[in-house]
Amino acid sequence: MDLTQGSIEEKNRRSKKMMLWFGIVSLIMGFAGWTSAYIVSSKRDDWISDLELPQAFFISTAIIILSSLTYLLAKLAVGKNNQKQGTIFLLITLVLGISFIVLQFVGFSQMLENGYYFTGPTSSIKMSYVFLIAAVHIVHVFAGLISLLVVLVQQLRRKYMPNNMLGMELGATFWHFLDFLWVYLILFMYFVK
Numbered sequence: 001m002d003l004t005q006g007s008i009e010e011k012n013r014r015s016k017k018m019m020l021w022f023g024i025v026s027l028i029m030g031f032a033g034w035t036s037a038y039i040v041s042s043k044r045d046d047w048i049s050d051l052e053l054p055q056a057f058f059i060s061t062a063i064i065i066l067s068s069l070t071y072l073l074a075k076l077a078v079g080k081n082n083q084k085q086g087t088i089f090l091l092i093t094l095v096l097g098i099s100f101i102v103l104q105f106v107g108f109s110q111m112l113e114n115g116y117y118f119t120g121p122t123s124s125i126k127m128s129y130v131f132l133i134a135a136v137h138i139v140h141v142f143a144g145l146i147s148l149l150v151v152l153v154q155q156l157r158r159k160y161m162p163n164n165m166l167g168m169e170l171g172a173t174f175w176h177f178l179d180f181l182w183v184y185l186i187l188f189m190y191f192v193k
Contacts, residue, residue, distance in 0.1 A: 054110035
């Protein structure tokens with residue numbers, strides 16, 4: 001398919017999707033670098049291999065998976081022109097996204113209570129990586145929440161219709177990516193001792 005063909009609207013749609021995917025690939029490369037450094041550092045003598053991740057991280061994982069489902073349901077509802085249901089699912093997704101971030105900070109508090117710190121004499125390189133990876137992901141989820149708020153406002157303004165859902169599709173793709181990324185990260189940190 002020739003990407004230069006089509007109406008201005010089609011070209012605009014393709015370019016926005018392509019820019020989103022460039023951003024996603026950049027994020028994948030960044031997190032791949034951090035997880036690679038994590039693996040290399042795990043060979044150090046001072047690596048803590050018996051660290052248990054905080055319970056709040058696992059609860060937040062269930063919540064972010066659920067938020068992906070509610071975003072999908074919102075998109076399906078709007079695709080069927082059920083605007084009210086779409087708005088409700090977007091609001092639920094927003095609440096779940098905020099809950100995810102709150103639980104991540106609860107997880108940080110649990111790590112601190114157990115004597116694990118990001119830096120300082122009682123910290124370890126492994127804890128620094130856990131804090132860093134989770135914190136950088138939180139920053140991106142915060143960006144996802146901003147994107148979700150834009151989608152929600154547009155939905156409340158009745159901008160999305162079954163034949164015009166580009167903004168919602170882009171927001172949902174980014175949100176699903178963030179969810180998938182967290183599931184990968186939590187599994188990575190759990191299994192790579």
